[in-house]
Amino acid sequence: MARQASEIPGLGCPKDGGKPMHRKAGKTASRESSLKYIRSPQYRGQSARAASRRPAHRRKQAPPPPSIFPNVPKPIQRMVELYSQALPFDEPLFKEALRSPDALDESDLARWKEEPPFIEDNDTTDPFSTTYLAFTKSLGVVLHGIRLREQNTRDIELREAVATKGQDVVVAQLQQEVTGLWGSWERADALLRARKYHPYHHSREYMMLEHYLQWLARTIFHLTYLRFL
Template sequence: MGRRSKFLSLDQKVSAKRESDLRYIHSPRGKTVRAAYRQSSQRRKQRKNNTLLDIPSPTERMLTLYAKPFPTHSRLFADALRSPDALDESDLARWKREPPFEEDDDDTDPHSLGYLRFTQSLCEVLHGVRLREQNQRDAELRSESTKNGRGAVELQLHAEVRAMFSTWDRVEKLLGEGFYHPYHQSREHAMLEHYFEWLGRSICHLYYAEFLDD
């Protein structure tokens, strides 16, 4: 069983995505999210020393991705978030690395319903895994901040955020160029979008570093 593409061309898909992002940005929720993070940014910058003030601020697109809800309805997401032993995570490494990805060795018909469902499940599992790993690292950084001082941790985060901005530019270019076809390479395309989303989430998460206040 195949699935008919919703958009006739990649340009139409990209245009629709931009329109969707713009609608969100100007929606009440989008405005609230942006205002909250601007206020948080000001508070954070007041505490940073002068060597940290040159960190690029997250873009509107990053903030939009950061505010997206997680698939909390998914059992796979919940299991992956709960424990690394709950699911088989042995084949996730290829999708967690910066794209382009290794060639997918799944010989299932890429247009079949089963293939598309597995791709969706893969996204849900990866959301859980990434959030679990993020929470674990947050705890480690809080401990390090208590032990060595907040300034040392912020210097480390400063370097990481700068590197992530470079990665963001590379991955955004892949998306803009249509590196993976959304229909004929649906899994790779979905994983590229997932990676891009989490890159935006991570930049915002480390930039604001609210977890250090917990």
């Protein structure tokens, strides 16, 4: 007849209601001896030395994207961050500028699209007024829409060039273009670091310089990794 769990030593009490049965004294002494050793400084020292010999855990990182232009540096981290910044897609002015070049008056925006230093602004509004600052913000929103519209148009042209000339030919041409863009980046970034435009006293020029660098970074990243395909 099978024994019940209550009758097996160490698992319960006998039917007479006595105290739980224990393992044999030899096993108990051995267990207490092991616990005593684990708590000892000697064991802790051995454990620490063993841990120091184990290789440190490192998170596996995804391999970097392949280099499209072998003679051109990859976009630096700051460019990647600027490329990742969200555009003002919900702004009505952005949508209008993105929709068509005829939707808004873009006649006075050319100065802000050229490489800085910028042509002197002829706006006579008080540069510290809310009107001036609001117009500067709207100017940036419109330029975002224009630049994205122009990028979309260029993407179509590049895809057509790849289809007719082949990707190798287009990549060779883009390598020269991206090399020139890197030069523009270094010059514009030097102006920012030298505080050519003060963020308070030249708020519009300062914002346009940051805007220029953002789109320069976006263009370099976009072309380097052939995001138009």
